[in-house]
Amino acid sequence: MTWLTWRQFRTQAATLYLAVAAVAVVVLVTGPRLHDLAKSGANLFDNLTKSDQALFFAGVILVAAAPAIIGAFWGAPLVARELEHGTHRLVWNQSVTRTRWLATKLGLTTLGAAAAVGLLTWAVTWWSSPLDGTLSQSRGNLPGRLTPVSFAMRGLVPVGYAVFAVVLGATLGIILRRSLPAMAITLAVFAFVQVAVPLWVRPHLIAPATVTLTFSEKALDSISGSPSGGPDRIELNTANHGDWILTNRTVNAAGQATALPAWLGDCLPGPRQPAPSTPTTQQAPDITACLDRLNAEGYRQRIVYQPVDRFWPLQFAETGLFLVMSGLLGGLCFWWTRKRLS
Template sequence: MIWVTWRQFRTQAIAGAIALGAAAVYLLLLGLNIRGDYDRSLAGCIATGCAPGLVSGFEDTYSTVVTLTDVALMTVPGLLGVFWGAPLISGELAAGTHRLAWHQSVTRTRWLTVKLLVVGLGAVALTGLLDLLMSWSASRYDTVEAARFSAPVFGARGIVPLSYAAFAFALGAAAGLLLRRPVAAMGLTLAVFAAVQFAVPTALRPNYLPPRTADIRLDTATLSHADGIVRNGSSLAIGGISLPDAWVLSSGHALDSAGQPPGAEKIDTCLMPGRFDGTIACLAGQDLHVTATYQPNTRYWPFQLIEAALYTAMTAALSGFCFFRIRRRTT
């Protein structure tokens, strides 16, 4: 069965090996460029504090390419589920070739077990190699950026990509067994995987552990890194509030030392159209703060483990469905 599975799967395996080789060359070159620039400009001052211009210049140079690469790698598990998992069983059911194995000495359970293990482990291994390559390539950038909880970085590093690949593959196999048509199974796999990948980071990940709260003083440094300052009636909203080594989930409106909104007069005095530096300086002198909810950076690996366990449980459930379906429903 292993040899037969390999013979049926070798075209996809060869295509995957070629894609892995091309990605390895790209990530190697990207990593060498990042490390070279880091060693030349930041290595000597990163421990004591580099000039803001050096840090922002380094981030601007590589932020777009690293983010796009992370997003591309996050699509790999889904593509493996679509092109490796979905046709795995549906192709044989549609062509009727499964009967040849079932009418000989191979049981349905053994037939399915070999297919899921051989091809599924291949999908996980391919994703794991890309994960390792990307982690090495972007390691210096990740050190400077310190944003491990951002959606592209979290989904393309650590152990969660392996669980994504296992889930996507099992999802494709289950869809193929249910629909029995490769094209329909591929479409269903893509739609469900995309929906899950959207729902988990937005609805579940922020609440894996109870978030903490903190009062953040709106000083010059905090306001300078904010995304925007917006007046909302008699209150003031500060966008993009950040904490060192933390994932800020939400932040409230600006409050004064008494815990009250600063008032329309103070807001009007400080808001200077076209003079952002003046606005920052004025607000920084008002002794304002915001209350933010956040997840500390020390929870990165616990969150990785929780999410990997979640996807592993869904993988086990889908695999169990496959065995139930093929033993009791498929003829």
């Protein structure tokens, strides 16, 4: 049974591992320069080329797409293809039981997918490690590794996603008994999961931290305007720019969420104007004075966030979550194979 499964699986496995090897070559050629630049103490962001930034986001996209593609093209046809052609009956009429047949196919495929995605993620994580969260002197930056843009494309989580995608595809293939519908639904469900988890699940895997800050120019990140022209929202940062900010709300002296005061629009400096042709003694408003007035009137900024040092605890928690879901889907696969297939 193992030999037969390998014969059916070897072409897809060879293609995937060749792609991983190609990524490894790119990583080995381009990565050492970035690590050396980071160790030199120079401002890394301002020394990045367009190719470096393109490779950074290409790595994010590649690791995000790999589990979905593997789930659709490996997991979904794994059993559905056998059911479509009736070849499962030939195996079941031999000495191989249904349980052993499914366990061998699902086990080898899942192991191969987890190993390939693990190698791919390790290479991309190592290459990207100097760049994650890099800031420039003008406050330009690349996303940190705890942000939704990068978190699921670093560390252990992609391996959990790959296992889940394969088992999800196999489950849908067994239930639908058709490869193409199972592949399409696998892609749709997995895409939904990749959007839903960072929005509704990941922030609560570990209880987030909360801090209430006074306003200062040092902590100020941005002030956004409303359609009417006045300030609508103000955002501060925590002490560590690598923290994942979940909510950034202004509260009043009673601790209740509130809108910014109307006077703030007149207090803040406006857009830069061309230099006047004649000297003027009028001075632009001082942003520090505006922030001090907010503090004096009892306004504060309440920030709910996940600290950057929780990266690995969140990685383990989310990986464990997907392995548990994979186990439940796997149990459904075996039950359906024994009880519902003929």
